[in-house]
Amino acid sequence: MADSAQVAELLEHEEKKSLESREFGFWVYLMTDAIIFALLFASYVVLSKNSAAGPTSNDLFDLGHTAGETVLLLVSSLTFGLATIAMAAGQSGRVVQWLFVTLLLGLGFLAMEMVEFYGMIAKGAGPGTSGFLSAFFTLVGTHGLHVAFGSLGICVMIGQVLIKGLTLPVRSRLLRLGLFWHFLDIVWIGIFSVVYLPGVM
Incomplete structure (x- = not known):
């Protein structure tokens, strides 16, 4: 009995070490992802005025629509946090419920983003129209992906x-x-602040 208990304890210890190394690896991944988004932001800032005599951000952006997307994503971050709290309390049913709500909010965000992209392309403002639109679709589309x-x-x-x-x-x-989902919220706040707000001012 003592041997089996020691083996179980050793296995649990090894499992915890393995999970800790994976968590560290995930932090490294988030750092590299942050670098990718930083480069996309820099590209957008450089190209944001290059509309090539085509539609500008002021012609295309609807701040009300973007505010709706922002609300969906920020609330989804809250519901994911509630799922994490339920997990800490050992309430698996509540975890599933809050994850399902988070999923619906995330899908709602994606639907609104696709509506925005479709409307812009229908107006002749696709990613191939200008440097500004190419950078916009790349940055916002990467976040959507x-x-x-x-x-x-x-x-x-x-x-x-x-x-x-x-x-x-x-x-x-x-x-x-959860770390990944909250990271996406932070990136979206950056997009809202760097892309959409200056674009309509």
Whole structure:
């Protein structure tokens, strides 16, 4: 009995070490992602005035629509935080509920972004129209792609919580996904502040 208890304790210790190394690796990934977004922001700032006699940001941006997107994404960050609190309390049912709400909010954000892109392209303001629009679609589209992958990750986590429960690996994955989701919120605040607000002023 003592031997089996020691083996179980050793396995749990090794599992914790493995999860800690994965969490460190995830932080490294977020840092590299932040560098990519920093380069996209820099490119946008340089090209933002290069409209090539085409439509400008003032002609295209609808701050009310963008504010709606912002509300959806910020509230989704709150609901993900509530899922994390429920996880800490061991309430797997609540975790699934809050993750599902977060997923709906994320999908709502993506739907609004696609409506915005479609409307701009329908006006002849596609990514090939000017340097400004090329940089805009690249920056905002890259963020949207991240939200799509994050939404897919939420679907996977809902399945894992339902099937496996709140095991140590599931908790670790959920925390990492939460870091990713909150990171996307920070990037979006940057987009709102650097792209949309100056674009309509």
